[in-house]
Amino acid sequence: MRPALHLPPAPQGLTQLGTEEKFERLAFEGQSFEGQAADLVSFLGCRLTRVGLANTRLPKVDFTDSTLDACDLANAAWEKAHLGGVRLEGCRMVGLDLSRAYLKGCALEGCNASFAQFRDAGLREARFKDCNLRGASFQGADLKGASFAGCDLGECQMSFARLAGADFRGAELKxxxxxxxxxxxxxVDPAQAAYLAGLMGLRILA
Structure with a gap:
């Protein structure tokens, strides 16, 4: 279920998120929930535009089938969040903690997720495009079938990640x-293969 082209607006004057609060098929624009904490909040099939969620503590938050556009998620703690089928465009995700989160089939484009935490997260078939992921941790994550076209993976931690079928072509790996x-x-592409071989101590001679 994708957000409809036209969604009714979220309630006017909404400034506080409550535990187990559920929003379904609503449009949020410009609200700020920065620094708030609540458990089991749900945004189902919603569209969030320029919404401030920085420094929030929202364990197990559910954004299933929602779209987040130009939202500020920096340094939020969303452990065990559910973002299946979510689309994030131009979002600020610096330091966002999505450890053990579910993000199967999500799409991230033009996002700054440097130093974000995806440890032990489920990211099968996730699509990252033109994202800054420098210094992010994917340790132990399931990245089978994921793609990273045009992304910066420099200094990323990928130890123990499951990478069968993941596509790094077009990504920076330094x-x-x-x-x-x-x-x-x-x-990987040929240049990446040579770089990874060098990491493993191999020398490729013509």
Whole structure:
């Protein structure tokens, strides 16, 4: 279920998120919930535009099938969040903690997620495009079938990630932290293959 082209607006004057509060098929624009804390909040099939969620503490928050456009999520703690099928465009995600979150099939485009935490998250078939992921941690994450076109993966931690079928073509890998055991099934271009071989101590001679 994707957000409809036209959604009714969220309630006027909404400034506080409550525990187990549920919003369904609503349009949020310009609200600020910065620094708030609540458990089990749900935004189902919603559209959020320029919404401030920085420094929020929202464990197990559910954004299933929602769209987040130009939202500020910096340094939020959303452990075990559910973002299946979510689309994020131009969002500020610096330091966002999505450890053990579910993000299967999500799409992120033009987002700044440097130093974000995706540890042990489920990211199968996730699509990252033109995102800054420098210094982010994907340690132990399930990235099978994920793609990273045009992304900066420099200094990323990928140890123990499951990467079978993941596509790194077109991504910057300088400083990537990864084990040789993690490379099985990973899709890369020739230049990336040479770089990764160098990380493993191999020398490629013409």
């Amino acid at each position: 400083g990537l932290r990864i084990r040789i055991e993690d490379l099985k099934g990973l899709i």
